[in-house]
Amino acid sequence: MKRFVAAAALAGWVGLAIQQYLIFYSRWESGASLLGGLINFFSFFTVLTNTLAVVVLSYALVNKDCAAKRFFLAPSISSGIAVSIVVVSLAYNLLLRHLWQPEGFQFVADELLHDVMPLLFFIYWWRCVPKGHLRVKHIGLWMIYPVMYFAYALLRGDWLGQYQYPFIDVGTLGYPQVFINAGGILAGFVGGAVTLVGLDRLLRAPNR
Numbered sequence: 001m002k003r004f005v006a007a008a009a010l011a012g013w014v015g016l017a018i019q020q021y022l023i024f025y026s027r028w029e030s031g032a033s034l035l036g037g038l039i040n041f042f043s044f045f046t047v048l049t050n051t052l053a054v055v056v057l058s059y060a061l062v063n064k065d066c067a068a069k070r071f072f073l074a075p076s077i078s079s080g081i082a083v084s085i086v087v088v089s090l091a092y093n094l095l096l097r098h099l100w101q102p103e104g105f106q107f108v109a110d111e112l113l114h115d116v117m118p119l120l121f122f123i124y125w126w127r128c129v130p131k132g133h134l135r136v137k138h139i140g141l142w143m144i145y146p147v148m149y150f151a152y153a154l155l156r157g158d159w160l161g162q163y164q165y166p167f168i169d170v171g172t173l174g175y176p177q178v179f180i181n182a183g184g185i186l187a188g189f190v191g192g193a194v195t196l197v198g199l200d201r202l203l204r205a206p207n208r
Helices: 002-030 034-041 045-061 067-073 075-099 104-128 137-160 175-203
Strands: none
Touching: 002 034, 002 045, 002 104, 045 067, 045 075, 045 104, 045 137, 067 075, 075 104, 075 137, 075 175, 104 175, 137 175
16 A cells, blocks of 8 residues: 555655646746746645645655654544545536646646546545544534635735636626635535545444
């Protein structure tokens, strides 16, 4: 299983590296700030969530114990990231995939970050994360992440006039529709979280 985790971590890092390169190259060609490109890179929920996932996978390969490793490998943390990255895949495939046709390296990055990594990380959660530790209260804690991201995305969009995703573009859709869209995605997140907690209980060891 360690080889699988290593391959999954490598896939995640490669996807992130390609996406970062593409953003940097685009900004360099247009004469824009590379620092702004780095900020833009980490302003996508997809990038943030994939980064968290590869950090978990990377720590799973580290033998030395440390506080950061214990934090990221805690079942409540790894499971929250699993819910988030599955939502990344569902949102992209249902809401965004039909809007463009990426080619070349962009196609590779998109597939790795939106399809390959969600599947690999869910398999990691299923096989490697200890079961029987999740409670309904964890769902509320996991929701903090997407809610905080949504608030940041709106503030950033209002300030720069540029929204990271079309379904939260206030300039085009208006606040009522944006909040409806966000509410629908959050409902999907909660549904995924409830499903994961249920799976955790089904898969827990008999002595728990």
